[in-house]
Amino acid sequence: MTSIRIVDLEKRFGEVIALSDVNLSIEKGEFFTLLGPSGCGKTTLLRTIAGFHRQDKGEVWLGEERVDELPAHRRDTGMVFQNYAVFPHLTVFQNVAYGLQVRKLPKPEIERRVSAALKTVHLEGYEKRTPDQLSGGQQQRVGLARAMAIEPRVLLFDEPLSNLDAKLRVEMRDEIRAVQKQLGITAVYVTHDQEEALVISDRIAVVSGGRVQQVGAPWDIYKDPENLFVASFVGKVNLIAAELGEAAGPGFRMARAGSLQLRVPAPEGFDGSTVTLAFRPEDAVEDPQAEAGNLVSGKVLRTSFLGTVAGIVAECGGSTLIVDRHHPRAGDIPAPGSTIRLSLPTEGLMLFDPVDGARLRPAMPGRTAGGAG
Amino acid sequence: MSAAAKGPPRQIDVWTFVTLGGFAIVGIFLVWPLADVFRYSFTDKESGLLSFSNWLEFLSKKYYLRAFLHSMFVAVSTTALSLLFGIPLAFLTTRYRIRGSALLNTVAVLALLSPPFIGAYSWVTMLGRSGFLRLALDSIGIHLPPIYGALGIVLADSLQYYPFVSLMTAGALMTIDRSLEEASENLGASSTRTFFRVTLPLVLPSVTGGALIAFMMSLSNFGTPMIIGGNYLVLPTLAYNLFTSEVAERPGMASTVSLVLMLCAAAIISLQQWASARRKYASMLVNRPIIKRLRGLPSALAHAVCYCIVGLSALPLAVVVFYSFKNTKGPVFIKGFGLESYRQILFDVPKTVMNSFTYSLIAVALIAVVGTLLGFILARRRTLAARILDPLLMIPYIVPGTVLGIGYIVAFNQKPFFLVGTSIIIIMTYFIRRLPYSVRSASSILRQIDPALEEAGINLGSPPGRTFRTITLPLMKAGIISGAIMSWVTSMNELSASILLYVGRTMTMPIKVYLSVLDGFFGTASAMSTILLVVTGIALYLVNRWTGKGAAQAVVGV
Numbered sequence: 022m023t024s025i026r027i028v029d030l031e032k033r034f035g036e037v038i039a040l041s042d043v044n045l046s047i048e049k050g051e052f053f054t055l056l057g058p059s060g061c062g063k064t065t066l067l068r069t070i071a072g073f074h075r076q077d078k079g080e081v082w083l084g085e086e087r088v089d090e091l092p093a094h095r096r097d098t099g100m101v102f103q104n105y106a107v108f109p110h111l112t113v114f115q116n117v118a119y120g121l122q123v124r125k126l127p128k129p130e131i132e133r134r135v136s137a138a139l140k141t142v143h144l145e146g147y148e149k150r151t152p153d154q155l156s157g158g159q160q161q162r163v164g165l166a167r168a169m170a171i172e173p174r175v176l177l178f179d180e181p182l183s184n185l186d187a188k189l190r191v192e193m194r195d196e197i198r199a200v201q202k203q204l205g206i207t208a209v210y211v212t213h214d215q216e217e218a219l220v221i222s223d224r225i226a227v228v229s230g231g232r233v234q235q236v237g238a239p240w241d242i243y244k245d246p247e248n249l250f251v252a253s254f255v256g257k258v259n260l261i262a263a264e265l266g267e268a269a270g271p272g273f274r275m276a277r278a279g280s281l282q283l284r285v286p287a288p289e290g291f292d293g294s295t296v297t298l299a300f301r302p303e304d305a306v307e308d309p310q311a312e313a314g315n316l317v318s319g320k321v322l323r324t325s326f327l328g329t330v331a332g333i334v335a336e337c338g339g340s341t342l343i344v345d346r347h348h349p350r351a352g353d354i355p356a357p358g359s360t361i362r363l364s365l366p367t368e369g370l371m372l373f374d375p376v377d378g379a380r381l382r383p384a385m386p387g388r389t390a391g392g393a394g
Numbered sequence: 395m396s397a398a399a400k401g402p403p404r405q406i407d408v409w410t411f412v413t414l415g416g417f418a419i420v421g422i423f424l425v426w427p428l429a430d431v432f433r434y435s436f437t438d439k440e441s442g443l444l445s446f447s448n449w450l451e452f453l454s455k456k457y458y459l460r461a462f463l464h465s466m467f468v469a470v471s472t473t474a475l476s477l478l479f480g481i482p483l484a485f486l487t488t489r490y491r492i493r494g495s496a497l498l499n500t501v502a503v504l505a506l507l508s509p510p511f512i513g514a515y516s517w518v519t520m521l522g523r524s525g526f527l528r529l530a531l532d533s534i535g536i537h538l539p540p541i542y543g544a545l546g547i548v549l550a551d552s553l554q555y556y557p558f559v560s561l562m563t564a565g566a567l568m569t570i571d572r573s574l575e576e577a578s579e580n581l582g583a584s585s586t587r588t589f590f591r592v593t594l595p596l597v598l599p600s601v602t603g604g605a606l607i608a609f610m611m612s613l614s615n616f617g618t619p620m621i622i623g624g625n626y627l628v629l630p631t632l633a634y635n636l637f638t639s640e641v642a643e644r645p646g647m648a649s650t651v652s653l654v655l656m657l658c659a660a661a662i663i664s665l666q667q668w669a670s671a672r673r674k675y676a677s678m679l680v681n682r683p684i685i686k687r688l689r690g691l692p693s694a695l696a697h698a699v700c701y702c703i704v705g706l707s708a709l710p711l712a713v714v715v716f717y718s719f720k721n722t723k724g725p726v727f728i729k730g731f732g733l734e735s736y737r738q739i740l741f742d743v744p745k746t747v748m749n750s751f752t753y754s755l756i757a758v759a760l761i762a763v764v765g766t767l768l769g770f771i772l773a774r775r776r777t778l779a780a781r782i783l784d785p786l787l788m789i790p791y792i793v794p795g796t797v798l799g800i801g802y803i804v805a806f807n808q809k810p811f812f813l814v815g816t817s818i819i820i821i822m823t824y825f826i827r828r829l830p831y832s833v834r835s836a837s838s839i840l841r842q843i844d845p846a847l848e849e850a851g852i853n854l855g856s857p858p859g860r861t862f863r864t865i866t867l868p869l870m871k872a873g874i875i876s877g878a879i880m881s882w883v884t885s886m887n888e889l890s891a892s893i894l895l896y897v898g899r900t901m902t903m904p905i906k907v908y909l910s911v912l913d914g915f916f917g918t919a920s921a922m923s924t925i926l927l928v929v930t931g932i933a934l935y936l937v938n939r940w941t942g943k944g945a946a947q948a949v950v951g952v
Contacts, residue, residue, distance in 0.1 A: 073849055093852045094861075100853040106846035110868045119864075120854030164850075171854060 022049040023084040023174040023207055025070065030079035032065055032231075039065045040231045043079070047209065047224075052201055054210045056218040057228035058254065063211045066228070067177050070209060072096045083174050099168030099206075100177040104184060105160040107152045107167075113139070114148035116163050120171035138166035141200055158189045165197065169204060176201065178210040182217065194221050215255045219243065227251045249378035252299055252371065259305075259342050261298040262375065272384055273367075279339025283315045285370050286383030296381060297373040302332065304369030305344040307361055315365040317342075321355045335361055408859060412767045413779045419764065420786045422811070423826050427801030428793065434649035434804065439640075448650040458647075461632040462654065465613055468547050468628055472612035473605050475552035479703045480559025480604060486696045487560075488567040491687045493697065498704045499561075500934065505707040506557040507930050509887035509904055511617030512923040514550045515911045516710030517541055518622055519717065542624030550622055551612045553707040558611070559604035566600035567593070572683045599669050606666040613658060614794030616890035617904075621911055629655045630796040630890065637800050637894065645804060652797040659792040711927060718924040722917035735921035742918075743906060747925070750903040753817060754885035757824035761832045762878040764825075766870065769836025770862070774845070790830045795890025798823055802895055815897045823892060824885040832877050839873035840866070876937045883933045887926060 030043040040062045047053045055063035068074045070081055072093030081089040088096050099120075108116050117138055121131045139145055142162040152160055161181055168176055181197070182190045198221045201208045212218050218225050219239040227234040227242060227250070235247045246252035253260070263283070266275040274287045276298060285298065319337030326332075331349040335342055344363060346353060355361055372381040438445035452458045483502075487495045505513070520527040521541035528538050541549070570593065578588040616630040623631060629651055637648035688696055721730045739747065768787065771780050790798075802823060806813035813819040843866065851861035889904040896905050903922050910919035 071849075071853055073852075092857075093849070094855050094857050096853075097855065098853060100850065102846045102850060104844060104846055106844060106850040108847060108850070108865060119851070119856070123855040123860070167850075167854065 022205055024049045024082075025053075025175060025207060025209065026080075026082035027066075027070075028080040028082070030066070030069065030081070031077050032062075032069060032074060033077050038231050040069070040076075043231075043233055045226060045233065045236065047207060050205045050207055052198065052208045052210065052221060052223045054212060054218045054222035054225045055228055056212060056215060056225050056255070059213055061228045062231040063213075063228045064179055065231075067179055067209060067211045070096075070175070071098050071100050071177055097171070097174050098177050099171055099173035099175070100179065101161070101164045101168050101181045103180040105152075105157070105164045107155075107160045107163050109152050111151075112148065113144065113150050113152075113155070113163050116152070117167045117170050119167065124171065134170050134172075135166075138170040141169070141203070142166045142196070157185055158193060161185065161193065165200065169200070169206065173206065176206050176208040178208065178212075180211055180213070183212070183214070190217070197221065219255070227254060229254070246371070247380050249297060249299070249373045249380075252373070252380075257302050257343065258299050259302065259340075261340050261342075263296055263298045265294050265296055281317060281338035281340060283317075283365060283370070284367060285372060286367060288372050288381030289384040291374070291381050293374065293376075295375055297375045297378075299371045299373060300365055300369045302343045302345040303347070304366065305342070306364045306366065307333075307344060307346060308364045315367065315370075317363045317365060319361060319363065321357050321359050321361055323357055324354050326354065333361065335363075337363065409771060409775060413771055413775075413777070413783065416764075416768045416771065416783050416787075417779070419829075420783065420789075423822050424786070424789055424793075427798065427805035428789070430804045431649045431652050431797065431801045434644050434646055435653050437644055437646060439644050439646040442644065448646040451647065452650050452654065458632070458651065461627045461629055461651070464544065464626060465628040465630075465655075465658070468544060468551065468619070469609045469613040471544075471548040472551040472555060473609045475548065476556040476559045476608040477601070477605055479552065479556035479707075481563055481601065482699055483556075483560040483703050484563035484567060486700050488564050489683065489686060490693075490696050491685055492700050495700070498700055501704050501708045502557040502560065503934060504927070504931060505554055505704075505711060507883055507887070507934070508554070508711060509617065509889065509907070509923070509926055510550070510554060510615050511621050511889055511904065511908055511911070512714055512927070513554050513710045514546070514618040514620075514622040515907070515916075515919060515923070516713045517546055517550050518911075519916060520710070520713060521546075542622060543626040544623075546622035546624075547619050547626065547628070550618045550710070551615060552608075553710070554618075555608040555611050556703070556707070558607045559601060562600045562604035562607075563597055566597040568682065570596050570683060575683070602669040603666055606662055606669060610659060610662045610666070613662065614655065614796075614890075616794070616796050616893070617908065621908070629658075630794055633796050633800065634894070637803075645800065648800055649804075652794075652800055655794055656792055656797055659794065663788075663792050714920050714923045715927065716920075717916060718920035720917065720920075722915075725914040725916070727917065735917040738918055739921050739925070743901070745899070746901045746903055746906045749817070749900060750886055753821050753900075753902065754824060754882055757821045757828070757885050758878050758882045760821075760825050761828050761881045762874055765829055765832025765877070766836045766867075766874055768829075768833045769840060770866070772833065773837035773840035787830050787833050790827055793827075795823070795827065795888065795892075796894070798827065799891035799894030802891070814895070815900070817900050819895050820892050820900055820902070823895060824888055827888065827891065828881040828884055832881060835873060835877040836870065839870050843869050872940050876940045879933045879937050879940070883930050886929055 025045070025047040027043050027045040030040055031038070032040040043066060045053075055066060057063045065074060069076050072088070072091060076089055079089070080087055083096070083098075108119065111119065114135055117135045118131050121134055126134070135148070136145070139147065142165050144159065144162050144166065147155070147159070152163070155163065161184075164181070178197070182193050185193060194217055197210075210218075210221060219242075222239055224236060224238055225242050226236045229250050235242060235251045237245070242251060242255055246255065249260075252258050261278045261281070263276040263278040263281075263285075266277050268287070269275045269284045272287055273284050276283045276285045276296065278298065283298065288296070317337045319335035319342065322334045322336055322341070324331060324333050326349070329348060331346045331354045333344050333346060333355065335344065342363075373379065374381055435448050436444060436446065438447045483498075486492060487498065492498070518541065519525055521538065522528070523540045523542075525541070528540065531538055574596065575588050575592055578592045579585065583591065614630060616634065619626070619628045619631045620634070627635070633648050633651040633655065636651060637645050640646075640648055717727070718735050719731045719733070720727045721732050721734050722728065768783070771777075772784055772787075793801075802819055803814055805811070806819055813822070847865055847869070848861050851865045852858065856864065887904055888902075889908060892902055893905055893908065896902065903926055907919045907922045907926075910916070910922065
């Protein structure tokens with residue numbers, strides 16, 4: 022078990038800044054995910070930890086050892102690759118044994134570790150197969166077994182599931198999580214799939230434009246995003262440009278967008294008048310009986326049915342909003358053209374600075390809590 | 395390793411020395427000899443001063459210009475005929491079921507790879523002054539002129555080089571996504587319209603590519619015009635004649651003609667590069683075209699066309715093999731069959747046979763090792779040095795053997811490299827002429843190997859050298875070996891450079907064939923040629939076994 026510390030890391034490719042100001046501290050045994058869109062720098066960060074890129078500035082620590090000057094083959098990190106990178110000319114056994122042979126372990130020890138690793142990934146009996154006889158999922162299992170057989174200080178996953186089909190992806194991600202917890206090896210996992218990140222991780226770092234946007238537990242990342250990027254990259258969100266108006270009771274102000282009038286928590290230390298108002302589709306309650314709170318009525322434009330959820334797109338006071346209706350029953354989904362009434366609970370509303378995207382937090386957070394749990 | 399190379403501070407490692415070695419080889423054995431040729435062409439023969447006198451002479455005398463026009467005529471005609479033979483053959487064998495099409499393919503490749511002078515000499519025995527076919531036709535009242543001259547060269551060249559067109563076109567035809575043609579027909583186009591509006595445009599870049607290679611090969615061919623050309627001089631034979639007869643100390647005119655030849659070749663190669671750069675159509679989809687089955691007359695016609703084309707190109711080879719078993723008495727053939735000609739070779743010139751094998755095998759070992767290492771640098775390390783080395787390694791593509799031979803004689807006849815007359819100089823010509831093919835094939839194999847495999851090796855704790863040995867090299871093995879076999883064949887059959895460089899004790903089989911033909915010893919020439927053909931056939935078989943793909947790709951994978 023080893024912790025990982027990244028200090029002031031910077032990496033450029035020519036003129037392009039791939040990473041800057043990266044500071045991370047990953048705990049022993051933690052499952053840590055780097056989440057971001059393609060080209061955001063998450064893979065570069067992972068490869069810098071592995072030693073395939075040399076940083077331009079900063080430090081990489083594995084436990085008490087500073088490794089940023091070590092060549093890749095001496096870093097003792099087990100990497101699982103996006104395209105498996107299973108050696109096609111070696112059998113499954115030889116693939117898993119490769120790193121052990123490099124370490125000059127005695128033969129019985131190699132055999133013991135290979136079969137233990139293959140057992141963990143459910144590939145017993147496949148020792149003599151060659152990679153071309155394996156499916157994609159099986160090849161990735163070989164990749165995982167190969168990486169953990171060397172008992173590395175940390176496991177590195179570079180989008181390991183993105184080449185698998187949807188069903189297998191779900192199966193494998195649970196398996197990876199289980200294996201990692203069983204072995205207790207610190208893991209850094211790169212993905213662009215936010216659902217995957219939420220499910221698999223202990224903590225997530227959302228990366229964009231070469232910078233870490235937010236680090237936190239999946240719950241915090243989703244429920245309490247620190248900026249507009251995190252809010253809109255993780256999960257769906259409705260964004261409304263609004264004008265802040267008069268005070269509406271202690272700690273609250275009115276916000277106006279078109280003909281919408283909403284009572285929102287007053288942001289602290291913010292003297293601008295325009296804000297970006299955000300709420301998640303599931304936080305709007307469709308409630309024809311409600312009489313108090315932020316009531317909004319609108320005209321249904323279109324609907325979509327996704328099984329457990331129905332999405333309703335409605336035009337409300339000049340804004341186009343998406344709201345979710347969970348577990349819809351027959352007759353629950355309104356027809357296009359019909360009118361719906363929505364209530365937008367204050368605790369589901371988030372405010373962002375429209376200029377730099379920073380979250381604008383209310384003066385007294387205690388006043389808005391309660392709905393979050 | 396690729397990733398390690400991206401780090402800012404470049405460390406000196408094994409690949410640094412490989413790069414330096416690459417520069418040394420290219421500098422000494424390529425740039426320097428060619429620089430000498432360049433220098434002599436701009437040096438006055440008499441005074442030794444810088445001058446354009448050679449070029450003025452070239453441009454003002456009909457003798458030289460005529461050779462240039464001859465070369466163009468031969469190359470253009472050969473290309474036209476190659477298209478005429480190649481396109482129908484490719485289309486018929488890929489789109490219709492032709493019985494024995496694998497055999498046809500093999501025979502075509504064999505004809506392509508056989509030493510060029512064999513075909514020429516065989517056509518001479520058939521249609522030359524006393525050619526048996528010509529005499530036979532004469533006796534039934536069909537009078538043909540002897541084959542010598544432009545006609546003979548074009549006949550021999552086109553029947554040898556059309557497979558470049560047919561193989562590349564067939565390759566493209568097989569990788570066209572069937573859906574494209576289906577889409578065309580679905581939109582209402584007839585199958586004829588589909589062929590001309592969809593299929594042909596899609597394969598056109600490959601057709602052009604093949605045609606340009608045929609043009610290039612014909613342009614730089616030396617053996618064929620030497621044997622069958624008679625007084626019809628083309629640029630390579632002109633350069634050879636000038637060089638061997640120029641009494642002056644400075645081979646000014648031979649160098650000038652060489653440069654003209656290289657300029658033409660460079661123009662063709664750049665056209666070919668341009669054409670192949672546009673070859674982006676080949677789709678990776680496995681929606682392969684359907685092979686239709688023909689019946690009745692159409693089927694018979696299709697078979698007839700294919701077998702006629704390939705049969706015609708195989709005819710000279712068959713004749714050579716046939717003559718090798720005929721009994722001889724000195725230069726004349728007598729009745730009966732036997733192994734007399736082979737006995738003569740083994741007893742009279744075993745050294746020549748040995749030389750051919752020794753030189754070509756040493757050259758191939760060098761080519762495989764150096765080519766693989768340099769290929770790695772080009773594919774995996776995009777350093778400035780690698781980017782300079784890359785185009786330098788392309789030079790041998792545009793240097794006809796005759797030109798390289800001339801360059802070697804003038805460059806290595808002086809200190810510090812006194813190599814003229816040694817076996818080293820012949821081995822080095824084999825090596826240099828084939829090196830770019832090997833480098834290119836190694837780097838293209840490497841580009842198909844996912845760098846993540848090497849990274850996985852390194853990540854598991856294996857140092858770069860060990861990773862190359864245990865991961866990269868095993869994955870490249872099949873490609874390296876089949877490339878080496880192809881190099882071996884071309885080296886065994888090399889004539890145009892070695893004819894200038896050999897001395898008595900460094901004689902090789904192609905040179906002996908050429909000299910035997912000149913002296914009229916057709917029996918020995920046939921037997922020697924047959925041995926070369928058998929070697930070529932064995933090599934083809936080996937490539938087939940190693941790659942399972944046939945030699946077609948190795949041949950056209952320029």
